[in-house]
Amino acid sequence: MTDTTSTATPAGMDFSESSELELVKSQIDRFIEREVQPLEEEYDQFLGDRGVENRLDENGYLVDEYLAVRDQIRKRSAGAGFLTMHMPESVGGGGMPLLEYLIILEHVNNRHPDGFHEMLLETLLTPALLPMHADDNLREQYFEPMMNAETTVTIGMSEPGHGSDITHLDTTAEKNGSEWAIDGTKCWITNSTFADAIIVFARTDGDDGDARGISAFVVTNENLGWTRGKAQRPMGDEDAGRIAFNHFEDCRVPEEQMVGTRGRGLVDIAMGSVGYFRLSIPARAVGRSHWMFNECVDYAESRETFGKPIGERQFVKGMLAEMRTDIEQVRWLYRHAAWKFDRDEGDRWEQSAAKLRGAQLWNNVADNAVQIHGGAGYVRSLPFEGEYRNARVTRIYDGTDEIQKLTIADAFLDL
Template identity: 60%
Template sequence: MSDGAMSFETPEQVKLINSQIDRFIEQEVKPLEEEYPQFLGEDRERNMVDGDHRLVDEYLELRDKIHQKSVDAGFYTMAMPERVGGGGLNALEDTMVMEHLHNRDPDGYHTLIFDRLSVDHSIIPLYDDDYQREKYFEPVMNAEKHMTFGLTEPDHGSDPTWMDSTAEKGGDEWVINGTKAFISNSVEADFIMVHARTSGEDGDADGISTFLVDRDNPGWEIGKIQRSMGTKQGAQAINHFNDCRVPESQMVGEEGQGFRTAMTWVGAGRLHIPAKAVGISQWMFDRSVEYAENRKTFGEPIGSRQSIQELLVEMRVAIEQVRWLYRYTAWKMDRGEEYRWLQSAAKLQGANLWCDVADNAIQIHGGAGYMKSLPFEGLYRDGRVTRIYEGSDEIQKRTIARRFLDL
């Protein structure tokens, strides 16, 4: 692809990385699945958290082991630019690797190879500041610290520029007050990148600033741990900031320009979602085909029936559509061409793909598909949130509509 033309072949570098990841999973991750079996299978959700709905120490220990192995193998930061010590993968290469990683049995620990909540392009401004690079950036890149991202508020989800959180200057410190909701991994994070208004009016993108708040800051309090529909329990929580004081040195970038940092984080997720969706949907489709060929009722494989064939065809066609939509979008990003409406289209279609394919897989497997002994019901629950976070379906449609409506 060096000549700028879009290729429909998987790049050799991606093939190599994918094969290395497969080997890493076999050699490093699977032994940990035998060591920590309690977080797999039907009882994984209740074993992951304690009576207060916090992730148990054993699970955090497992996570940290895999993260450190991933750092040592060079996978953990491979999507970050080379100038900051990353692997320098471009958007197309990165998303193709994400698809491959998720195209396998979800009852495993392979997704813990990455922590894209912490290791994200939104932390690059930390690299350019000596203090922030040493205290936050490098520990994150080495999996020694984990970050969370505080943007969404109870009354402002899709409209973050109307946020109620404020930060006011008090001497040589900033004093943050406000509440953030649905903040993933905030219960266990070592620090939070929190956004608050420092100037301007509601609805202004300018005037929002970003701050780094450490876990031991007395002004940062974890409120209710929110119990979600999905399988990843202990992940989201309400976060309160009450006269939370941070020094000037912990403002990220320039004052009033934090919304750009926020959109960098959100934008990356919008392309990861369809890549992951294609990977796991392909896996669900392949398992459904096997079942349709082998499961017999009334003396015949259920795959011989038109109704089952229709479900499978819907799945297969939709997977291929989203696969090439997200890859084309990533290719446009790498070329520096206009891609934002395509990014929204890929996220919209990818999120719905995940939900629809999981629903069809459950239907094909019948009563067995509805049970926790098979992974489809869990994938159905996990997929549903992708239609909400990183911009809901409705927000994506609005972005796409603005591309062709001159209003």
């Protein structure tokens, strides 16, 4: 008869955090305390009720003083090994598996959102950019400076007329001698208002709807024909001053600025980053949501109405119970998907499921946090209304809720 009482953990299924990971988390806490918090005190005009207004110039772009603070933190983080700890050791990174990196990302986000602490990490830098390292010119000119936080490189994929349909790009690149001429417009590109370079995806071959035939190019400030349009003021403050329409008109780039193989930019680079991008959202969502949950618990214990703490009210208890349950659900959903990703066993639908639920979690917890705090939660003296606004975009970027549902359903439908 089989013994069903054994508590032995099956090989490879241990999700406990290693002592090494706990050490990294404590080192990051010390880094924030010693390197980040003094800058928050020195430049507190960029935080608080009026922080976002002070961060922006008359054109809606981030002011140089704020960007200088960002550069300081990023360079110190790179020097400490945090900025690139998730990149392979072969290119100078820390070789940290995705699962552990996302746990770090969750940890960094599990604190008051009004600060500079998230600047020490870089989710746009993923192993999918390794073709840049394989090319001598790209490695020296762009990849290594990016790893050392000397430059900011962003990714230009989204377009005004297509949204989530990235295989129907209007942006084209035509060969002209030893150069490529890029024409088109990109939108909603994170950090594009101040980036030193942008990796632009453009169709070089094939037809609309074909994932192959789309190539990637590094476009820099030195390439004529790249202009930034008016900064787009978003609903959330986190992205304020960071996004704008980017126009490319007969933008000439030399052949050596093509990233990877012609016609495989979307397949090899963009799609290779999907797992990192999509799973970073639920990791951040769990961190932010757990912090908000703890704040709500403290408030429910101290705030009294009609002679009793509101935590004794059934409706408040219900909200807290749902919040905490959903946090734990998403935590293990993203961690399991990342664990499988690291083992090369992951399915895209699992990453989509984690992203879908993570975005919903962040929105729902922020909404409940505002509700529990009542009028105090609605005004800007507390961070919850800001989180309510910041959370909304997570249901749109890196694949909308609807795209995630299609990906999940298509994995099982035989149609």
